[in-house]
Amino acid sequence: MEFKDYYKTLGIERTATADEIKSAYRKLARKHHPDVNKEPGAEARFKELGEAYEVLKDTEKRAAYDDLGNRWREGQEFTPPPEWGAGFEFTQGGASATEAADFSDFFSSLFGNFSRHAESTHTRGEDHHAKIFIPLEDAFRGGTQTLTLRAPQVNAQGRPELRERSLNVQIPNGVREGQHIRLAGQGAPGITGTSPGDLYLEIHFHPHKLYQVQGRDLSLLLPIAPWEAALGATAKAPTPSGVVEVKIPPGSRSGRKLRLKGRGIPGEPAGDLYLILEVVLPPADSERAQEIYHTMAQELAFNPRQTLGV
């Protein structure tokens, strides 16, 4: 395990005052809060900030941490010294067991033992939450996803440690982004004899290479040839439930939407699939192709900039 420099995480000096720590944390937390910042990595950064602040805002923990900080540097291999914790009695406060579970192994190895108190106030195990990313196809056909979760468990020494466990979860068809699957009894274990909490899985789709998802509706960019757009045609289009033939009305333009009712995510009612037409030009990469373009230029009195008055 690596030593973490909490001062560096918050971008402050080791001599920073309590006010400086608070203001550095608040500024960074605002910027990296996962609800505010959708950049990948924001959530991880926010957790690091929370962990650093959890230690440095608390005079007891900060003093204990500073004591170590004189001996270790950021990134150095770290094992808690044998006498660790002997001189300190941490008062419970701050992060709950669930929040602390998100903190690093480094944090748990140092301060892990204080979070036990938090749980005893609950009459049953806490509910846990996790996000699950599934392929869009699962919403059509259903499926099984295996997910690996890290959850805190109290070890033989009485300290919570993060333990990995795998779950196989059935994904019912018709699920949509933002819905949750609740697994009864899969949350935190209850304390002596009380029932465990539930596990909520928030559904997200992996980005799909063809379809965009909006609620229960899907959209697909459908490329068509100029003559299909101009004259109308029957064209093949993929849908998650198989290839279909669609009628392109004559005089179609790029951006025109065709709605395939009920071809979106199944359910009552099922969503729709929108085909967004995109006229693509054949390349003028042969003599014959160039000839055809020349003929069009000569024989069609067409000014695409007419509406601009030029």
Added chain:
Amino acid sequence: MEQPQDILIGTVIGDESVLSIEELARACGAESQWIIELVAIGVLEPEGPETSTWRFHAADLTCARRMARLQRDFDASLDAAAAMLELLEQIEQLRARLKQTGLDMERTT
């Protein structure tokens, strides 16, 4: 690591309102009173005439958990967090529309 065993089958929390006030509060690690306040300021819209028969759906769970995080992490009042929630939702809708028109930020940056 433990090996996966049985396939777990859960309940889908979706558009159908299934969560009671106690269940929602517990899922947010909060008290029922806090849920009542969220309903009072219109952040949550349960079905049912009385507190005891209120039923919440997936969107309520997402909103409530977000409110809990915003309040906790920014030390924000209920109203301030609700305003943030509103703005965040607007940004998300705008992002979704950009994405639909192929102008999503990931591709342009």
